[in-house]
Amino acid sequence: MSKLSVTANPSEQVADDLTIAPITGWNAQYIDGEWIPAGDRETIAVEEPSSGAEIGRIPVGTADDVDTAYQAAARAQSDWETTTAHERAAVINDAREIIRGWEDELIYLFAAESGSVNAKARSELNSLDAIMEVSEGLASQVSGEYRTSPVENKETQVRQKPVGVVGVITPWNFPFHLSMRVVAPALAAGNAVVLKPDEQTPYLGGHVIARAFEEAGLPAGLLNVVTGDGAQTGDAVVTHETPRMISFTGSSEVGRKVGARAVEQFAYPELELGGNNVHIVTENADLDWAVDSGVFGSFTHQGQICISINRHIVHESVYDEYVERLSDRAAALPIGDPHEPDTVVGPIINEQQRDKIVEFIAQSQERGAVVETGGGHDELFVEPTVLSNVNQEMPVACNEHFGPVAPVIPYETESEALAIANDTRYGLSGSVHSTDLSQAKRIATELETGMVHINDQPVNDDPNTPFGGVGASGLGRYNGEAILDRLTETKWISIQNEPRDYPY
Structure with missing residues (x-):
């Protein structure tokens, strides 16, 4: 080609003894509070973009793995929903503090796994920290309100409740932030999560998040990370009958298919797709x-x-x-x-x-x-x-x-x-x-x-401001109260305090 010539020294294997590594090493999935090694499953290499070196491997999660994860999530969610907002916010805050303590290792992993330069890595860490802070506050916003009824002597309540289990598929470009922007508010609202990170960035997009919440004491089953490709593992995540919401960030072509398959299972599709x-x-x-x-x-x-x-x-x-x-x-x-x-x-x-x-x-x-x-x-x-x-x-x-x-x-x-x-x-x-x-x-x-x-440029993402597009750029909005609306359902409860005068 031209004058450009770049030398990038290959990173060594991402050490299994890093603070942020799972107890089993990276070649594992996190299901129902346990790290499950690859065993006899097919595996995928995780490669460093700058050198082409293999820095680790991950299992290709099967349909049975995904089913086990969803079953665990459904079991755990019913109890989590009954916890107080303070309890849920405290776990998110503890995970946030744990991640702060891992900064140096995370900066290294950003470069090794996603090719992120130092400035981008630190920016992503800051945005993740902000989304977790906002999510702590969202826990107390899952509530209800009274409404005026036109029917005499009727008391009307509109209550919010968590949707239940959320399936999440995230991309490789901002893996840590784009996974956490769903995981943290979902947990804050009282939901459980099954997360499939992109196979090119599974550690930042999945494993490290699971490790942080594991250390923070999140009850088993509330966050599950299944790894693998889109064709097998991703499809199983989207087509399962358990999730009530599917969050997908990626291309418009794949997003169209994900949205259609989610709707077939009566799950709400939350899609952030391409842009021009x-x-x-x-x-x-x-x-x-x-x-x-x-x-x-x-x-x-x-x-x-x-x-x-x-x-x-x-x-x-x-x-x-x-x-x-x-x-x-x-x-x-x-x-x-x-x-x-x-x-x-x-x-x-x-x-x-x-x-x-x-x-x-x-x-x-x-x-x-x-x-x-x-x-x-x-x-x-x-x-x-x-x-x-x-x-x-x-x-x-x-x-x-x-x-x-x-x-x-x-x-x-x-x-x-x-x-x-x-x-x-x-x-x-x-x-x-x-x-x-x-x-x-x-x-x-x-x-x-x-x-x-x-008088700015488009790369802006504020944690408390609705984020999303129109047309082929997706459906729904992320961040703050906007994502909370997608992660909860409303329930109308009315009380008739005096007998009604019916027409017959």
Whole structure:
């Protein structure tokens, strides 16, 4: 390829004697409070993206494993539901403190398992800590209220109760946070959980969370972690008759199937799916501000975030300057071994994802896009890439590229910018820059997305603010009271205090 050449020293096997490791070692599942070794089950290698080295293995959970986990969850949940809000919040708080004490080992595991650089790893730890803190408070919000009835002498109560058992399938890009954002509020609300993390990041996405709650004294059966692939283990999690809610974070293509299968079992599907997020830079933008936002929103975690900037839509009057400045900044980003503290851009998660990114860039070049910087790759390291002369029909723009790629599309009028922005089946997040706030708010209102950030970039996730999209970006909302609504059911209880005057 090009000038890029990256050396990443392979990590040793993720040591089974680490504080965060299960007592059995990593090659196990956590079911009904016990670590179950792989035994004669098929296993999957867990590989370090930066070096390709195998750092461990996990079992491929069978349908019987999933059934055992759900049975354990159902048994444990009935007692957990009767505990006080204080008891549930205390367990979450204890797990939170335990995780805080594991920071150094977790930073290492983030780099080894998911290719996360130091800054991203610490950001994910902070977001996880925040979601756990908010979840502690949610425990006391599972309550009820009285309503006025139009029927004379009738007392009406609307009570919340936990849905029961929740099935959770999470991705590899932010495995720790995206698992915990369901596990912690689900437990706070009085539910039990069966969690299947992505097979590429099972330790952060599952094992470490189970270890933390195990040490915190969570009763057996309330959190179960089954590992494996999507075709076998994931399908068993989704199609089981026990869960009343299925939470899935991943691609829109798989999410459509997960949602359909959940509904077949009368389980509510909570889906956070793909995105094709825009960063609109108007003629009134502060370019320093807009470029800073554009760099962070495009290249954080190598662009492997559902809410990353997928398209930069820039007014023609500032287009050339924006492209030049964005390119200069992208070219200066340190790329390399995620274990090194100063690295900003680490590896792509796997070869398939890398090949897709590289192909999108090449196909767009064939159609007239100009690579201003980057465009090359070495092993799983893809250079931060800025492309100019891009239009909406090019592969880097019309697809979710999920890589360190910044296609920049020019526009002339506000209506044209909105037409480009909304020309996608996705509707997750977006951002708009303008010193004219009335203009920014007008554009934000017209963007067909679940979230928009003015004078910022789309990579925002506040633990007490509804998070989710529209269209092919999913169903439902995560965080705070929004996820609590999905994790609980309402029950109407009425009391007729005096005889009613019926018509017959």
